[in-house]
Amino acid sequence: MGTAVAGQEGWQEDVFCVLRQHGVKHVVYVPDTSHSTAIRLAEADNEINAIVLTTEEEGIAYLAGAWLGGERGALLMQSSGVGNCINMLALHSCVRFPLLMVVGMRGDWAELNPWQCPMGRVTEKALNLMNVMTWHVDRAKDVAPLLHGAATMAFNGDHACAVLLGQRLIGGT
Amino acid sequence: MREVIQYGTLDRREAVARLLAGRKKLLVVGGIGWASFDVMAAGDHDNNYYLWGAMGSAAMIGLGLATARPDHSVLVLTGDGDMLMSFGALATIAVRNPANLTVAVLDNGHFGQTGWQESHTARGLALEQVAKVCGFSWSVKITNLAGVDDLRDRLYSRCGVKFSVIKIAAKAFPRVPPPRDGSYIKSRFRSALGFQPI
Numbered sequence: 020m021g022t023a024v025a026g027q028e029g030w031q032e033d034v035f036c037v038l039r040q041h042g043v044k045h046v047v048y049v050p051d052t053s054h055s056t057a058i059r060l061a062e063a064d065n066e067i068n069a070i071v072l073t074t075e076e077e078g079i080a081y082l083a084g085a086w087l088g089g090e091r092g093a094l095l096m097q098s099s100g101v102g103n104c105i106n107m108l109a110l111h112s113c114v115r116f117p118l119l120m121v122v123g124m125r126g127d128w129a130e131l132n133p134w135q136c137p138m139g140r141v142t143e144k145a146l147n148l149m150n151v152m153t154w155h156v157d158r159a160k161d162v163a164p165l166l167h168g169a170a171t172m173a174f175n176g177d178h179a180c181a182v183l184l185g186q187r188l189i190g191g192t
Numbered sequence: 193m194r195e196v197i198q199y200g201t202l203d204r205r206e207a208v209a210r211l212l213a214g215r216k217k218l219l220v221v222g223g224i225g226w227a228s229f230d231v232m233a234a235g236d237h238d239n240n241y242y243l244w245g246a247m248g249s250a251a252m253i254g255l256g257l258a259t260a261r262p263d264h265s266v267l268v269l270t271g272d273g274d275m276l277m278s279f280g281a282l283a284t285i286a287v288r289n290p291a292n293l294t295v296a297v298l299d300n301g302h303f304g305q306t307g308w309q310e311s312h313t314a315r316g317l318a319l320e321q322v323a324k325v326c327g328f329s330w331s332v333k334i335t336n337l338a339g340v341d342d343l344r345d346r347l348y349s350r351c352g353v354k355f356s357v358i359k360i361a362a363k364a365f366p367r368v369p370p371p372r373d374g375s376y377i378k379s380r381f382r383s384a385l386g387f388q389p390i
Binding site: 044045068070071072073074076077078079080081082083084085086087088089090092106107109110113114115116117174175176177 | 219221241244245246247248249250251252253254255256257258259260261278280281283284287288374375377378381382385386387390
């Protein structure tokens, strides 16, 4: 799958392709349906460490450690997991390291499960409050360029960057 | 049967100094609170990474570091409170089983920084058994200096991920604060491994 080129496959493949093009060696995740393709590709890739987490904030600490060891990674999670990460984002503010996150949204469009809405409604605001830059994506053709932009700023500026995959993109439940 | 002695007797400063004596390319993550002070008291080192916050992060930082640098041994030294906050990390680390990683918990059974409230370990929880059940290749409770010496020798082995609980005395020690500037410590640490600033 290493030969796939962003933009030639579906947006689900684009996520993985862009991460790989940016030299990501660690894909750490709590699964979300929107990430199922990227997780499958990462798990099958011998050059990528795919790490399943018990809770999302583990991933922020893991990526800090990988960067101390000179390597790049990305955290994949659902919007509900952003809430679990809030205090751990202090690690980024105090240490500064490339922190790239891809968030599958729930509760932002055509959501059938009201329990997803409290966190989904404030996911982007919560990230912004913790000094994370965000880009919300609702169109398939925007996934690759916006993720490329976020990765560029994370890896070249030690920024915390999150791309939010909206439910209009993913498909409502 | 519940053990009679839940609190340890080891002097944390002596135990950590002994564990780090003669260190060879060892990368050390010091957890929030006393653990970082202990690592600093044993001698500041470019291969030390200290935490002042982000409670619950030490073990996972160790996993990320150990995975990225399989050529180095990595030691996470942290307190029972920090380890309890990242309970799930024991599962995440165990399923990865990095042979170059050791997690050592300095266990005084208390939240020493916040008024010495008893933690779960003082109330009977044996973290070394939790780690064993999760699948750590080697997991022991250490109650004396001979055990610390044994652990020191094992830090450099490559026979699976290792875990230990070091039962230390529940008492305050002088603060030996490492630098608070996390960005500086990060850059120093990376530079020592040969990595340039971004």
